[in-house]
Amino acid sequence: MIKWNKSDIETMEKAIEKWGVEKQLIKLIEEAGEVIQEVAKTLHTADFVDEMIFFSPFSKEINLTEELADLYITLEQVCMIEFYDNGKVKKIGENINKVKVEKIQKLQNKLNEEVENVNN
Numbered sequence: 001m002i003k004w005n006k007s008d009i010e011t012m013e014k015a016i017e018k019w020g021v022e023k024q025l026i027k028l029i030e031e032a033g034e035v036i037q038e039v040a041k042t043l044h045t046a047d048f049v050d051e052m053i054f055f056s057p058f059s060k061e062i063n064l065t066e067e068l069a070d071l072y073i074t075l076e077q078v079c080m081i082e083f084y085d086n087g088k089v090k091k092i093g094e095n096i097n098k099v100k101v102e103k104i105q106k107l108q109n110k111l112n113e114e115v116e117n118v119n120n
Ligand SMILES: [Mg+2]
Pocket: 031, 034, 066, 067, 070, 071
């Protein structure tokens, strides 16, 4: 969903340097909490028809996109954080694509199982 250019990456690296690892983790908690709040507001105020969300005029204060963007940025920054593993410097997110492939495969398997259960 989100594409990062070189300048984005440099800015996020500078943010980690300036505010430190602990602050990035606290920020992750805060941003995840804000997304949870926006999802809860959406569930309370929106209508759901044909797999689409319809926001009511009274739910203008909901800004799921903005909070999701904050969370994406913070997640990316947390993935850049380095740690030591048996004397080697690694990044938290360095294996995230490999793990993602495994998780998507699990999801695919689950979907296939459900289709098989419906057909039997
Ligand atoms: Mg936010």
